Each structure stands twice: as structure tokens, then as C-alpha cells.
Amino acid sequence: MDSRRLAPRLLASWQRSERYGLSPEEMRPVFTGSVDTASLLYECGHEALRGLRGTLANEAVSMMIADSDGLVLCRMCDDASISRSLDRVHLAPGFSFAERDVGTNGLGLALADRAPSLVRADEHYCAGLRGYTCAAAPVLDPVTGAVAGSVNLTTWSDSSSGLLLALAQATAGNTTALMLARGTGRKGRSLPPPGRVFRVYADRYEQPDDAHRPLSPGWTDALATARTALVRGRVVAVVGDPGAGKTALLSAARRQMGARERLLSARPPAPGEVDAWLRLWTPELEKDSTCVVVSGVDRLPAWAATELAGLFGRVRRTGGEGSGRMQPFAVTAQRYAAIPDALSPLIDTVVEVPALRLRPDDILPLARHFAHRYRGRAVTFTPAATRALTSYDWPENVRQLRRVVREAAARTDVIDTRHLPAEVFTRSGGHLTRLQLLERDEIVRCLTEPGTTVARAAAKLGMGRATVYRKMARYGIQVPGGRGGTGS
The missing domain is CATH 3.30.450.40 (GAF domain)
Structure with missing residues (x-):
């Protein structure tokens, strides 16, 4: 043919x-x-x-x-x-x-x-x-x-x-x-609107009361690497776990250079919407005031990646270090090896953003930042809430922390353990049924009430104390401060 x-x-x-x-x-x-x-x-x-x-x-x-x-x-x-x-x-x-x-x-x-x-x-x-x-x-x-x-x-x-x-x-x-x-007890993922293009504002992760406390070396080293690559006019790919802050890193790196332009993030399209997706945001590549971050290129349909590579090849800028000719685009992916073959030859520098569990020093500054943003004023975290947040693994990374803090800050100016969801206190990796999730959440709710011991929680739940301990072990429930640990 x-x-x-x-x-x-x-x-x-x-x-x-x-x-x-x-x-x-x-x-x-x-x-x-x-x-x-x-x-x-x-x-x-x-x-x-x-x-x-x-x-x-x-x-x-x-x-x-x-x-x-x-x-x-x-x-x-x-x-x-x-x-x-x-x-x-x-x-x-x-x-x-x-x-x-x-x-x-x-x-x-x-x-x-x-x-x-x-x-x-x-x-x-x-x-x-x-x-x-x-x-x-x-x-x-x-x-x-x-x-x-x-x-x-x-x-x-x-x-x-x-x-x-x-x-x-x-x-x-x-x-x-x-x-x-x-897949009993498994929750379906809420997918973002396909082909959506939206404006991303740089996050100022350090609040005034945390100005003396810089973010972790894992974040600052990645930020410095990205900034250096951008100064040299290189095409950057930022890789890392979902929700780790890949687009935020690119935004922060460009703004450190004094680039005050818009930063647009184009999420992967639905398979049947590739043409409309490309028409929607690609005109922005020709504007000197805009940088486009194509997020999740490892999830692009193969033919969309091929179209994108040709487009990027045409708009890629040339110029030596210090020329001020920053590239009009960058990409993100979970792993460099997963970037489509058509796109990988265009990448000059790969920057890895560590997962949030690998930079625990970032958790509290980020939590305070998100709480202030959503509450509109400074929010306090009790020592118990701080221990809960900093000891959790955050499998969904910064995205999950933002959601947890937003929901808590919507309820109070002083965030305590009782304002945090049950997921923060559990370490169970198994899938739970809907009834098990309800039971786990109710146990956590009772255990995180002020002054509660396991004995009091057991009485409120209508269970024996030994049963509560057994279920705590089953669900991996860990309440900071050893609340109820003595059984008193």
C-alpha cells in the first residue's frame, strides 16, 4: 500500500x-x-x-x-x-x-x-x-x-x-x-478534564514565619539544577512521582530568573481529543511572554508524541549561555525512560524531584503555606498534628498534603489531630472494603478526640479494648503521642 x-x-x-x-x-x-x-x-x-x-x-x-x-x-x-x-x-x-x-x-x-x-x-x-x-x-x-x-x-x-x-x-x-x-475497596481515580490548559502561579513555599527555615536539600538542589539549565537555554524534563511538584519546580526556577511570564500546563488529552488539544494551547508557544509545560508526556498517545516532537523542533530556540533565550516549553514525566522515543532526543537536561517522603523537612512549611492560602490568614498546627503530618509517608505527595490541609484549614484556625483525615494515621497497604473504611475512620475519629484513651474510645465504639487494639493493628492506625498507648 x-x-x-x-x-x-x-x-x-x-x-x-x-x-x-x-x-x-x-x-x-x-x-x-x-x-x-x-x-x-x-x-x-x-x-x-x-x-x-x-x-x-x-x-x-x-x-x-x-x-x-x-x-x-x-x-x-x-x-x-x-x-x-x-x-x-x-x-x-x-x-x-x-x-x-x-x-x-x-x-x-x-x-x-x-x-x-x-x-x-x-x-x-x-x-x-x-x-x-x-x-x-x-x-x-x-x-x-x-x-x-x-x-x-x-x-x-x-x-x-x-x-x-x-x-x-x-x-x-x-x-x-x-x-x-x-477490585473490592479500591477507589477509582478522579481524572482531570482532558486537554485542559490552565495557568500555573509560582508557589511561594516559605511563609513569613518560616523565612528562616529553607526547604530541604532535595528540593533546593533540584531547583538549582533546573535554574542552571534554563539559564543555558536547555530543554528541561522534570521527572518524579505524581504530585511531587514537578510543574511547581519549573515555575519557581523560571521566576528565580526574573521571568514573570505566564506558565501554562497542558495535561495529557483523552485519546480522541488530541487534535483539539493541540489546537488549544500550541499557539502559546509563539508568545515570548509564555512558557508551556506539557505534563505527563509519558501518558501521551504515540502519535500525539510524534506530532508534539515536530512542533517542538520547529519552535526550539538557540542561543548561548546568558543569551536570555529560554526555551518556550518544558516537559514532565514520572520517569525519563518512559518519555516517548519521539520526544526524548529533544531533552537536554533531566531534573528529578524527590518524593515528599524523602524530604520530610518540607512538610510543615508546605502545610503552613497551604493552610494560609486556603484560610486567608495564619493557621497554627498543634504539636500532635505536626507529628502526624511529618511522620506520614504521603504516597500521593504534595498533592495529597495540599488536599488534607485544605480540608482541615476550612474548619479551624488551630489544626489538631481530630481535624485530620484517618488516612494520615494509618499505615495499612491493603485494600479495604467500604465497611472496613467506615470502621477504620470511626476508630480514628474516636482516638483523636481531645483527652481520649483507648479505653474511652472502646467504650464509645461499643467494643472491648483488646478488640480496638487488634483493629488498630489490622488497619495500621498510629496516633501521635501514644494516645491510649497505656490503655488507661
Whole structure:
């Protein structure tokens, strides 16, 4: 097929396939020899396919579930001829059909672009797959929002494919719903509005009463590295855990240089909104008064990353150190290795922001800053509340601290342990049911009331003291100051 006749997404996939060094005439999918049949994805995907199988009885359609790496986990089909044919091209459990391994195909493209994909006949990169039409849709993890895998439906290339993609999307949605229902006690992540562009103001992390107390070396060293790179006109990628403060670091570094321009942060778009997302904020790159931070480039659909790389290449500025020619963009990601191949060659400097648990000296200054911002005046933290905040691991980093402090500061000018949520006092890593969460929160509420001991809390809860201690151990509840520790 003449690649010039391909749709933009398919053309971008063909170009990536060429860069991977794949041959259109020879296909060599990677074989692992085993699949994880104990995973939640396999369990729920297998059940969703069984439901679809009844709908497609006697149809020449093969139904598959693959994991996030493109490894085929299971395959169902009632048509012996297409099953034998797929075996010959190794589209079977245990083989990887990621785009990087076999070139453009429906399964691999759905994973690369995080979007439903239909690849017909000669739109496949490798000739061995051109006898088929493949429709695939990504399965999203209901907790993290990440791509957990994909549903792939394959039929002969000369068969009608009008409903194939809709069926793949419906089955992927059913798989996600089953994963949520069976992930007992797991909370779904609240996703930000897709493609949203918003203004970011630099955070002044040191409040007047903390001016004598600088932030931790982990933060200040990262800030200095970013500032030096920006002075030298380098393209910066800031990496770190979600919520660690990557965009805030870039904002602070630019403002230390006296750059008072707007800083826009473009979050990753929904897979179907890439075009609108690019049109929304890319004109800002041409403005000298604006810097754009593209957040979470490791979560971009592959073709969006390719478009972005071309755009960045055109607007990238040149100039020596001290020229004042700062780059009009920067990027963030969780890990440098996860930055898309199309974007990584543009990165000159990588700066890592340590997780909040690795810089405990930052917790109290940040808490005071957030409390002052949301309350509109200075807020005091009791010693017990301070110990609770500084001893907690903050798995969601600064984002979680901001939320906790905002909710507490909305209630009082003096924040004590009773104003803090139960999560701050627990160390349990297991998933809890809704009833267990309610029980845990009620135990913490009773234990954090002023003057409460375990004995008093037990009486209020209608439990024996030993039962309360056992449940405290079960939920990992630790109340600062040893309240109730003597059992008095």
C-alpha cells in the first residue's frame, strides 16, 4: 500500500515501525512461553469475552485480550479456519503483538495511542497480517486510569467490519467495569478534564514565619539544577512521582530568573481529543511572554508524541549561555525512560524531584503555606498534628498534603489531630472494603478526640479494648503521642 494514502494515525504508526527497524516482509513476534492467567485483567477480560462470544456465535471473528505490553493473554473463536490461520502468523497467547514487535496492527496501535483502533487489510505494516482486519480498544485500569491492556477482534480482511470497533470498545468497557467491581475497596481515580490548559502561579513555599527555615536539600538542589539549565537555554524534563511538584519546580526556577511570564500546563488529552488539544494551547508557544509545560508526556498517545516532537523542533530556540533565550516549553514525566522515543532526543537536561517522603523537612512549611492560602490568614498546627503530618509517608505527595490541609484549614484556625483525615494515621497497604473504611475512620475519629484513651474510645465504639487494639493493628492506625498507648 502507498503509505501516502494512509490516515495520519496510521502513517505515524508506519513511520514508527520503520524506525524500529521492522521489515514489511518478515514478521517476528516475541514469544514469552507463558501468560499471567491469575491477573485481574485476565479474569475480567476472559469473562467479558465469554459474554461477547454468545453475540458472535458462528461468526469468523477471533476475540483476544492482551496486556499493556501487547502480550496476548487469551483467544476465543468458534471458527476453526481463522484460528488455524492466526496460529500461522502467531497471533495467539504467549506472543507479543506490540507495535514495536510486529509493526502497525490494531492491537499494538490501540496500546500505543491509548485509543480505539481499526486496521484493515493492507493498512498493516507487515505483509503477513494483510489478510485480516483488526479492531482493538484499550482497557483502562479503573483505579489508576493507566492502560491495563486491550481487547482485540480479528476477522478476514474481506469481511464486513462496520460493527467490529464498536464491539471491541463495548467489551473493553465491560472489562474495566468488571475490574472495578472485583477490585473490592479500591477507589477509582478522579481524572482531570482532558486537554485542559490552565495557568500555573509560582508557589511561594516559605511563609513569613518560616523565612528562616529553607526547604530541604532535595528540593533546593533540584531547583538549582533546573535554574542552571534554563539559564543555558536547555530543554528541561522534570521527572518524579505524581504530585511531587514537578510543574511547581519549573515555575519557581523560571521566576528565580526574573521571568514573570505566564506558565501554562497542558495535561495529557483523552485519546480522541488530541487534535483539539493541540489546537488549544500550541499557539502559546509563539508568545515570548509564555512558557508551556506539557505534563505527563509519558501518558501521551504515540502519535500525539510524534506530532508534539515536530512542533517542538520547529519552535526550539538557540542561543548561548546568558543569551536570555529560554526555551518556550518544558516537559514532565514520572520517569525519563518512559518519555516517548519521539520526544526524548529533544531533552537536554533531566531534573528529578524527590518524593515528599524523602524530604520530610518540607512538610510543615508546605502545610503552613497551604493552610494560609486556603484560610486567608495564619493557621497554627498543634504539636500532635505536626507529628502526624511529618511522620506520614504521603504516597500521593504534595498533592495529597495540599488536599488534607485544605480540608482541615476550612474548619479551624488551630489544626489538631481530630481535624485530620484517618488516612494520615494509618499505615495499612491493603485494600479495604467500604465497611472496613467506615470502621477504620470511626476508630480514628474516636482516638483523636481531645483527652481520649483507648479505653474511652472502646467504650464509645461499643467494643472491648483488646478488640480496638487488634483493629488498630489490622488497619495500621498510629496516633501521635501514644494516645491510649497505656490503655488507661
